[in-house]
Amino acid sequence: MAEVIDQPHVRLEMLSQARFLAAARAMISNLAQRLGFNEIHSGQISLAVDEALCNIINHGYEKRPDGRIWVSVWALEDHKQPTIKIIIEDRAKQVDPQVIRSRDLEDVRPGGLGVYIIREVMEDVRYEKREGGGMRLSMCKRLPSGAQTTQENQRAGSTPSRSAAEEDNQ
Amino acid sequence: MNDADYIEIKTRIVDGTTILSPMGEIDLSRAPSLRTHISAVQAKRPRRLIIDLTAVPYMDSSGVATLIEAMQTARRSGGKLVLCALQEKVRSIFEIARLETVFTIVNTTDEGLTV
Numbered sequence: 001m002a003e004v005i006d007q008p009h010v011r012l013e014m015l016s017q018a019r020f021l022a023a024a025r026a027m028i029s030n031l032a033q034r035l036g037f038n039e040i041h042s043g044q045i046s047l048a049v050d051e052a053l054c055n056i057i058n059h060g061y062e063k064r065p066d067g068r069i070w071v072s073v074w075a076l077e078d079h080k081q082p083t084i085k086i087i088i089e090d091r092a093k094q095v096d097p098q099v100i101r102s103r104d105l106e107d108v109r110p111g112g113l114g115v116y117i118i119r120e121v122m123e124d125v126r127y128e129k130r131e132g133g134g135m136r137l138s139m140c141k142r143l144p145s146g147a148q149t150t151q152e153n154q155r156a157g158s159t160p161s162r163s164a165a166e167e168d169n170q
Numbered sequence: 171m172n173d174a175d176y177i178e179i180k181t182r183i184v185d186g187t188t189i190l191s192p193m194g195e196i197d198l199s200r201a202p203s204l205r206t207h208i209s210a211v212q213a214k215r216p217r218r219l220i221i222d223l224t225a226v227p228y229m230d231s232s233g234v235a236t237l238i239e240a241m242q243t244a245r246r247s248g249g250k251l252v253l254c255a256l257q258e259k260v261r262s263i264f265e266i267a268r269l270e271t272v273f274t275i276v277n278t279t280d281e282g283l284t285v
Binding site for chain 2 (some may be wrong): 018019021022025039040043044047050051058108109110111113114116121
């Protein structure tokens with residue numbers, strides 16, 4: 001992934017309240033589709049962002065409603081592949097990035113799926129402590145080569161097949 | 171809970187089976203509303219409970235957690251929980267979390283009445 005040196009192309013600042021998740025999802029999903037990701041991939045990218053925001057609201061800010069969260073997005077090209085780069089930052093409590101792990105899926109129980117979903121859906125996922133407090137999550141998603149894009153779907157007048165999404169999740 | 175956190179849920183009973191049909195996206199904001207509704211229904215120990223997801227275009231892991239909890243409650247009381255009519259994005263999260271074989275998932279409520 002090329003280094004991101006410029007200011008974000010899009011930036012959303014939100015309060016740590018679950019009722020604003022839908023707005024963040026809509027922004028990410030729309031932008032991803034404009035970059036060429038099909039509906040399923042765009043949905044998965046916005047799901048990953050949703051899960052990251054949920055974790056910040058629930059665990060970082062411990063459901064305090066007055067915390068701040070910043071979602072920064074870049075529309076890039078990585079080796080000529082359209083790529084969406086997302087950085088999510090907060091001023092919530094810091095945790096050792098090493099302890100942020102996916103849970104065992106064999107253990108079927110409510111909760112704890114968020115980090116697994118983020119790592120499964122996105123690429124180059126990295127958690128780190130921010131200087132001055134809070135956490136930073138960086139992640140990206142490259143447009144899968146050979147995957148049917150939004151534009152191709154529109155030209156074909158059809159919806160994308162699920163197999164492309166399934167293959168991408170392997 | 172304010173309006174943005176409330177999810178409308180239609181309830182009907184067919185041949186002794188309770189069918190719940192939530193309407194709208196289910197995320198961290200709305201999952202508690204769904205959980206409250208399902209808990210109230212499960213307190214009556216229904217033999218079979220169908221969650222009809224026809225009108226749910228999106229669900230995150232908060233919604234999934236609510237359904238796992240409901241499934242475990244149903245199993246403890248000897249009942250059955252059936253999910254029905256998952257839209258593509260909703261099915262996607264079940265596949266990512268490898269839960270599609272953990273739940274009983276059918277295409278229609280009619281099919282749900284027979285499993």
